Amino acid sequence: MSILKKMPKSITMIKAAKKTPMRKCVGCQEMKTKKELIRIIRTPEGRIVLDDRGKQNGRGAYLCPDPSCLARAKRSKGLERSLKTAIPEDIYHRLEEELKKI
Numbered sequence: 328m329s330i331l332k333k334m335p336k337s338i339t340m341i342k343a344a345k346k347t348p349m350r351k352c353v354g355c356q357e358m359k360t361k362k363e364l365i366r367i368i369r370t371p372e373g374r375i376v377l378d379d380r381g382k383q384n385g386r387g388a389y390l391c392p393d394p395s396c397l398a399r400a401k402r403s404k405g406l407e408r409s410l411k412t413a414i415p416e417d418i419y420h421r422l423e424e425e426l427k428k429i
């Protein structure tokens with residue numbers, strides 16, 4: 328019984344190791360590789376920042392480096408849902424400015 332219980336988890340791990348990790352853009356909802364997307368995180372202090380190196384801790388969401396995807400994520404509230412927090416207008420504005428610099 329114990330072997331059967333462990334099976335599903337190990338199968339999932341094998342599949343994950345073989346495939347390039349894919350993430351979904353919170354704007355256009357397309358699956359892309361992590362390299363094609365930028366990560367937006369909510370830090371433990373509650374700040375919403377672009378994590379262009381993918382190294383920071385915190386709850387993250389993925390977005391195409393495209394202001395139109397940010398606009399869609401804002402309209403659909405997909406980013407707020409992913410980060411589980413309300414995002415004020417000025418934060419979106421700052422993210423948009425940072426996106427343009429990438």
Ligand SMILES: [Zn+2]
Nearest residue numbers: 352355391396
């Ligand atoms: Zn997108």
